[in-house]
Amino acid sequence: xxxxxxxxxxxxxxxxxxxxxxxxxxxxxxxxxxxxxxxxxxxxxxxxxxxxxxxxxxxxxxxxxxxxxxxxxxxxxxxxxxxxxxxxxxxxxxxxxxxxxxxxxxxxxxxxxxxxxxxxxxxxxxxxxxxxxxxxxxxxxxxxxxxxxxxxxxx
Amino acid sequence: xxxxxxxxxxxxxxxxxxxxxxxxxxxxxxxxxxxxxxxxxxxxxxxxxxxxxxxxxxxxxxxxxxxxxxxxxxxxxxxxxxxxxxxxxxxxxxxxxxxxxxxxxxxxxxxxxxxxxxxxxxxxxxxxxxxxxxxxxxxxxxxxxxxxxxxxxxx
Numbered sequence: 001x002x003x004x005x006x007x008x009x010x011x012x013x014x015x016x017x018x019x020x021x022x023x024x025x026x027x028x029x030x031x032x033x034x035x036x037x038x039x040x041x042x043x044x045x046x047x048x049x050x051x052x053x054x055x056x057x058x059x060x061x062x063x064x065x066x067x068x069x070x071x072x073x074x075x076x077x078x079x080x081x082x083x084x085x086x087x088x089x090x091x092x093x094x095x096x097x098x099x100x101x102x103x104x105x106x107x108x109x110x111x112x113x114x115x116x117x118x119x120x121x122x123x124x125x126x127x128x129x130x131x132x133x134x135x136x137x138x139x140x141x142x143x144x145x146x147x148x149x150x151x152x153x154x155x
Numbered sequence: 156x157x158x159x160x161x162x163x164x165x166x167x168x169x170x171x172x173x174x175x176x177x178x179x180x181x182x183x184x185x186x187x188x189x190x191x192x193x194x195x196x197x198x199x200x201x202x203x204x205x206x207x208x209x210x211x212x213x214x215x216x217x218x219x220x221x222x223x224x225x226x227x228x229x230x231x232x233x234x235x236x237x238x239x240x241x242x243x244x245x246x247x248x249x250x251x252x253x254x255x256x257x258x259x260x261x262x263x264x265x266x267x268x269x270x271x272x273x274x275x276x277x278x279x280x281x282x283x284x285x286x287x288x289x290x291x292x293x294x295x296x297x298x299x300x301x302x303x304x305x306x307x308x309x310x
Contacts, residue, residue, distance in 0.1 A: 007275060008278070008279065011288065011295075012283050015295040016283070021224075023178035120163060124161065124163065126305060127174070129304070131297060133166065140170040143173035144173055145286060146177055146181060147180060150184060150281060153281060
């Protein structure tokens with residue numbers, strides 16, 4: 001704690017804590033519901049969504065990691081677990097790790113199709129319905145403003 | 156996928172994806188910065204904040220778990236790791252697990268005091284500064300509306 005620390009005002013602190021609490025509780029709840037109802041984690045769901053949105057259901061591992069914004073080691077461990085459960089297959093190139101691919105299996109497509117309606121219903125009930133269309137648009141605008149700032153700010 | 160599924164509109168999907176992306180990127184970045192600069196994870200930081208805000212820096216484990224909204228097993232594993240690093244001490248009652256307490260150590264207070272100014276500076280730079288005061292107030296209002304809905308909705 002230094003004299004030059006510029007602490008948050010009450011209003012700033014309230015907004016920050018509300019946001020942190022919101023993401024923690026909302027995403028926690030959605031994740032638990034999905035796991036209980038469909039046996040997929042939020043991470044599984046995110047990977048399956050990315051894979052089923054591209055032609056042939058197949059992506060380079062590096063592209064997938066970029067899309068879901070995970071670090072390489074987390075991606076690799078997670079894909080191994082999903083492959084064991086038959087949701088995806090890994091297509092590794094023994095001579096060049098950069099050309100490793102991952103593809104969704106028919107079982108992976110089925111698991112996503114089974115999970116999606118309930119997940120969408122939960123997102124609607126817990127996130128969309130409590131807000132007016134204007135608030136929803138404002139939230140998207142605010143989110144994108146902060147995301148732009150993150151892009152500009154060096155990691 | 157059933158005929159009765161009520162998919163999100165483009166505007167709804169845009170708002171939802173922006174929010175998910177925001178929390179993922181912003182909290183990911185803040186967590187990485189804190190770990191690199193102070194050696195604390197976001198989870199460590201949250202626990203230390205709760206403990207230092209109460210008299211004597213001491214809480215029942217169950218109260219702490221409620222405050223940070225973690226499940227019991229996650230709380231227990233995390234506290235064991237923090238205790239090994241000397242940031243907290245556990246005061247377990249051998250005859251009644253319900254009266255287990257956890258207390259912050261002087262080293263835990265020091266670690267938090269060292270981490271806090273940089274963390275607050277990062278929150279200001281990445282979350283507060285990109286928004287107007289009106290947007291910040293709107294974000295708090297939106298967050299609290301959804302949190303109220305979560306309270307009402309049975310888990």
